[in-house]
Amino acid sequence: MSSEELEDLIAEATETNWGAGLDEILDKALALAVEQGDESGEYRVRLQLGNNAQMTGDTDRLLSNFAWCLAKHDEDPVRFPNEPDPGSDLMWQFKWMVGALGADPQFSTEQIDAVMADMDAHYRRAGLGLSGVATARFESAFQNGHLDQARTAFETVQSTSRDEYSHCDACVRSVAMDYHFSTGEVDRGIAEFTEIMEGGLSCAEEPENAMSTALVPLLRKGDVEGLASLHRRSYRDARGNADNIGIIANHIAFCAITGNEARGLALAERHLAWLAHDVLSHRSHMGFLTAVALLLDKVDAAGHGDIPVRGSGSALLTPFFGQRSGDLTAVELAPLCWAAADALAADFDTRNGNDWHARLVAARREMAAESHELSLGTESFAPPAPRAGEEPRTGAQWRQHAVDLASTGQSDAAMAACASGLRSTDDPREAAALHGAVIGIIGGIGDERNLPLLREAVALRAAALREAGEEELAGLAERTAELLAGPDDEDTNAGKLDAIDRELQALSGHAEAKAELFAEKSMVLMGLDRIGQARAALAGMDAALLEWDAAPLPEGHGAEAMADARCRARAMHSSMMLRLAIEDGNLPEMRSWLATSLGQETSVVRRASAIGLRARLKAQDGDLPGALSDAEESTELLLGLGAREAAAQSTQLSAAILNDMGRTEEFRARLRFGIQQAQLAESPHVLGLAHSLARDLVEHGSHDEAVELLDETLNGGLEIGDHDRGELFDLLGNALRGAGELGGALNAWELGVDSFAANGEADRVAQLHLAASSLCQGAGHHDMAARSARAAVDSLNEALKDEAPGIDPELLIAAHMQLAEALSMDDDEAAEGVMDAAAMLAVQADSPVQAAEIQLIRARHLFRAGDVDAAVANALQASSALETLEDAGQQSVVALLQAAHMLDNAKRHDDAVAIYHSVIDELEGDAQGLEIVRHQLADCLESAGRSAEALAVRAEAEAGRQK
Structure with missing residues (x-):
């Protein structure tokens, strides 16, 4: 059984890609082989370990496994053959040894020479070709600076016939290219690089290695076209x-x-x-x-x-x-x-x-x-983060700092701030406020294991309030603090509201306590989306605040703490009223409470939020410079607090404003800064920022940069949901298509399909299949285009069968249209049946534009089949139908032009001329379109033997262009 397990592991290893996962399989196999005393199995495993070590850069492991295998092979070549399994070849690994030793100066020249001689002897003894030996000798001489030896060795490489142990073409040319660059033969090196690229030569680290080596020589020669793309492609692959x-x-x-x-x-x-x-x-x-x-x-x-x-x-x-x-x-x-x-x-x-x-x-x-x-690309140095504000000095300042830190997820720092505040004050009222902040922080963490700490903080707050002579507040804290700090679930919130109402009824007139309870009640109600009741609670808070303001401040030590508490409560009321105005969408009230809140607010986080809102309002009013200034100030406040995640979100506002202002480079730089902050905060907001930046890069043709960004995001270790992963793969497919990497685009869309399918999004699955189909069709792979389009149709039909919501009938029609076009291009007789089905769906969905487009597909299909009259008739009918539709745009003219092209290609030039003239009449006012069609008409007239007319039409086209 164990022997079978070892064979299974070795077989699994041969099917596994290079990397840590393969090492895990091989390590398990090695342990099993050693445990069984199976040296033949161990030999096979160690050869695969050596392969993986070479590919992943683990020279120590490569050398140790090779040495063990070579010793066993020399001991008994029959039991330990050169090639025990496909892809495991001891003599092939010999080619790596000289370079591995040469890369570390602890190995002496004598050791390197000895390995070189040993390789030569083994190859000769095994009757193998010596091309690999010659190349290894050349590489060693060149890389160690023995240029005279390298020159001779290179001549030997060139004169030695290639064999099954030769280095691959890509590797040989790449090292030769590097050698010629290093010895001043730049033109020769560039010629070799050109051969690598034009020949499509590749292997494990080629052509990305060759591309990276050629960058500077090409740059110095002034051959800069495509260098940026070359750089990004090579880096992405490496x-x-x-x-x-x-x-x-x-x-x-x-x-x-x-x-x-x-x-x-x-x-x-x-x-x-x-x-x-x-x-x-x-x-x-x-x-x-x-x-x-x-x-x-x-x-x-x-x-x-x-x-x-x-x-x-x-x-x-x-x-x-x-x-x-x-x-x-x-x-x-x-x-x-x-x-x-x-x-x-x-x-x-x-x-x-x-x-x-x-x-x-x-x-x-x-x-x-x-x-x-x-x-x-658009990378730039991120602006230095603003320095944090002055360290708090009073207990009240420490409390506010702690609350700000906690509200941005920095709980440990918030608890430390509370401890610093408690050390800095001997005022029991300030101490009570700080213990209250601790209660809020622990409640916000929401971990039941912290319940003893919460109860301790409640007791300490109550004791401090009693020391300040506030017996009623102390009792209130003991009765309600633990409940109010609890989770925001439905049952707990109901309990909170009951407790608050009981306490409000029992209060004899303590304005501060009333204000605190009404504030808590309004927050709970807002969380339950009971806005009207929240507004009533805030009215109660306002009345309590007026009563509190009318009360005299205590004399002596507690006056400052009491005044601070009143200011905090008033600022909280304004902030909550602003939130209600936002919920209601009441713009005048929003502006009024925003101004009030900014005049009172001492919280850095709430002030940053208010300034961000002001930025949005300014942008809405068209004051983009003012909006940008506010957005940047909001971000700086948050960065000064160390709130990277919140700053990353705030950065999106600055980026959006910069985009509206047309400042593209700054827009991209701001998004990159936001991505950096989100990465440092390990925040999922990096996904939205990266998607926004990548989408902009794709839209503006910076496809290589977009591919790199998306690749980093997808492989950056973030937890990404199926929908977001699908969206990123969709965008990656578009970027790769734009970069000319069609196979990569198809692979990205396939991965996107898997993600959307896992999330149950049949419409997005279909859209990605259609994107792949369109790409294949454009590349002339009509059978592949048809398969992808059929997959889109099947996905949508299956979703409709399962009564999945949100399936757009027009998407199903578009999928049938794409399938019909692909089948027609592939000369598949099933095309007509799919066209009929598409036409029926268009009628059922009352989609006349798509019905006309289906007629155009049928027209092209008939033309390919040689039925020119029927094809032209369908195209003209489609044009007429589109002409009556308001939302068809210029599609009727396109259909008319299609009919003209068909007649022209069928050599019925006189018939085509008449339709070309009709197209020109429809294009009045479209200078570029008129120029193109007039040249087409002139070509048609020339083919019809009407040269004088053709000359006149060309003159009209030229005159129109000059206007």
């Missing part, structure tokens, strides 16, 4: 595997010298931890360190040297930067990166007996003087 740290280094350096320091810093921060991934890959580490150092020098030169580099204080990076207590700024980290790179270069050069690696570091240093302006 960003998911820590073994690609060298590729990322090339992108960071490219950003540094093209004026894209902010983007470069984002990449550096995202991948800084990769330095700790593979402890033996020091050549890659050196390249990454020099790229980051170059970038940070550029960041400093751009005036942002004091910006912190997130992640630079990680303990994982201690081997490179020493022990750090926190993140370093750009100007602090840059010299540490250079120093670490210099140290590695010295170790390499000592081993190799040359200065090759020192020259590589020096070449990166010299790039600091290099500058090429090339926009890679």
